[in-house]
Amino acid sequence: MKNKHTYALLFFISLFLGCKMNQPSKTYRLFVGTYTDGESEGIYSYSFNASTGELSAKKLAVTLPNPSFLTISHDKQNLYAVQETADFDSLGGGVSAFKISDGLLTFQNSLGTGGAHPCHVSLTGKNKLVVSNYTGGNVMVADLEYDGSLSEKHQIINHISIDTLSKPHAHMAKGSRGELFVSDLGLDAIKRYQNVDGDFIAGEQPSIDLKKGAGPRHFVFSENHEFLYVINELNSTITLLQRNAENVFNEVDTISTISKDFNGDSYCADVHLSKDGKFLYGSNRGENTIVIFMVDEVSGKLKLAGREAVRGDWPRNFTLDPTNNFLLVANQKSDNVSIFKRDTESGTLTFLKSEKLPNPVCLQFLN
Template sequence: MKKIILAGLAAVLAIACAEKPEEKPMYTLFVGTYTDGDSEGIYTYTFDTNTGELSNQKLAAKLSNPSYLAISKDKKNLYAVQETADFDSLGGGVTAFTLKEGVLELQNSMGTQGAHPCHVSLSGDGHLAVANYTGGNVALFSLNDDGSLADDPQIIDHKPLDSVKTSHAHMAQFNADGIMVTDLGLDAVKRYNKKNGEFVPAEQYSLPFEDGAGPRHFSFGNNGKMLYVINELNSTISVFEKDVDENYQEVQVVPTLDAGFDGESFCADLHLSADGKFLYGSNRGENTIVIFAVDPTSGQLDLIGRESVHGDWPRNFSMDPTGEYLLVANKKTSNIAVFKRDMEKGTLTFLNETKHPNPVCLVFLN
C-alpha cells in the first residue's frame, strides 16, 4: 500500500512539474529623463517578461537631462547625452559609464560642441555620434579601449548649409555605409561615408523632404534596403528604397494621424519590429502609437491602426528583448505605459502603467 501511495504522489508531482509554465527572463530597463522636475538623472527598473510589470526602481546615476541613452554591443558601457546649453561654453555634453551587473560607474564626460544634444549612437567599431539639436551639428568621438570618450571629436556642422533654414540635427546613426543624420530644420537627411579616418559627404549627400516636414528619427529595414523616416512637424512617415546605385529614392509617404484628429500633434519616435513585419510611430498630441504592417515584397506600409498611450506626450518608446511588449515614455504625465504586443497581428493591448518623473528614453539591457 505504501508503495502505491508513494507512486501516486510521484505521479502527481511529475504532472505538476510538467504543467508548470516556463519562467521567462527578467531584464534591466534604463530610463533617461529630463531633470527640470522631480527626476535626478538615469534610473533602472526590473522588467518581468512573465507579467509585463516594472519593479525595483533605482537611481543609477545623477546627471543633468540625460534625454537619450545608448548601450554598447558588449554591454560594458552606457552613454548618455546631457541635453543642456551650459555643460561648457560651447553647449551640452555626453557622458560615458562602465556597466557592471546593471550598475553604472562614471568614466568621463565631454562637451559636444553644440547646444542641446538630443541623440547618441554607437558604430560598434569604436566611434560615437551625438546630434546637437540647437547647435545644428554632429560630434563624432573616438572611443578608448575601455569605452571612455577620447578627445578632439570631428564636428560636422550643418549651419552653413542653408542661409534661410536653421539647422537642427536630431539623430545621427551609423550604418554599413557610414553615418546618416536627420536635420529637422533643413528638412533633409544627410549621408556621410568614412574615408581616411574622417566622415565626408557621400555621393548621394542629401535626401530631400517636403518643406516643413521636419525629419526626426529613422529606422532601416530589409538589411538597409529600406529607410523609414518619421517627420515631426507634418506628422508623416517617409519611405525610401535603395536603388542599384546605392541611392535612396522616396517611394511612399503616409500620415501618422487619424483623419478625424483636429488638434496639434508632433511625431517623435519610430521602431521596426525585430522580424521586420511591423513599424510603430509615436504621436505627441494625438497621444497614440500608430501601427503599420510592412509589405514583405515592396517594404511599403499599410495602416493597421493606433493605440492610445494612456498618457501625454509619448517622446520615446521601446520593445523589450522578447518582442512581446512595447513600453512608452509619456513625458508630460510622468508615466511609463506597458503594452502587450500581438506578434502575429502587430496590435497592442494596454497592460499597466508605472509613475515616473519626466521619462523620455527607454533602453533595455539584454
C-alpha cells in the first residue's frame, strides 16, 4: 500500500512538473523610440521573452522623424510618440497617435506641440495627453477623442517668465492626485498645476524649487504618492521630496548618483521604482551606469545598494519589464539595448546580453 501511494505521488509530481515545463514562455511587445539622424528610421518593435530575457522578431513598426519618447494608453489601444524636431510646423515639434492592433501600429493623426523639441509625452486623467517641449520651454495638454486620436482642443502652459533670466526647459510632465507636475531643467524647479474646469492653472504650491544648477529631468512618485523622487541631470543627484498634511512637498534628502572615485563628466537621465517600491534605479550618462538604491519604506530615504555598468555608452531611458525580473537600458551613443536579469531580493543586476539598434532612446512595454 505504501508503495502504491509513493508511486501515485511521484506520478502527480512528474505530471505537474511536465505541465510547468511545457507551458509557453510569457512574451511581451516592446516598442523602442529612437533618434533618426543616423541609421534609425523610427519606432521599432520586438518580442520580449520574460523567461529568458531574449529580444526577437525585430521590425520597423513605423517610420517617423525623431520619435524620442513614447507612451501607451491605459487601455493599451493607442501609442503616442513625440517628433523631437523644431520644424513639424511653424511653432516647433509634433506628436503622433497610433492605434495598436496585434502589436502593429496604424497611424491616426498628428498635432503640433506648440514648442520646439518635445522630449516627453504622458497621459493624465481620463482623456488628456501632455507633451513637454524642451527648447520651447512650455507644455501642451491636448484632449483625446473617443478613439484615442488627438483632438485639436489643447492648452499651452508657458514657463517663460519676466521674473527670471533663466531659460525654461520643460523635460517631463506627469499627473498625481488630479494635479500636473512638470520638471523644468532650466528653472531648477518642479512646477505644480491644478485642474480647474478642464484647464491646468498654478496651484497653491506653484513651484517646488531645487538647488540652483541641479537640472531636474525625470521624476517618479511612490505608490501612495507621498514621496517624490527627482533625478537631476546637471549635478548628478536624486532629490527626495515628501508631501505633508497640507499637500505641500518639502525636500527631505539629496543623494549623489555617481561613484566617489569617478572623475569625468556625467549627466543623469531616467529614474524608476521597482513595482514593490523597495528599489530605485537611475541612469548616469558619462559614468555609464545604472545606480541602485534601497528605499526605506517608512522614511522614503535611499541607501546605495550598488551600481552596474550598462555595457554601452550614454544610457538614456531604461525600463523594468512587466514581470520586474529584467531591466533593459537604451544606450544612445553605442547603438544598443542592454538586458539585465534583476535580483528581486537585493535589487542588483546581472548582465545577460545586448541587442544592436541605432540610437535607441525610449523603451515602452505593451503589458
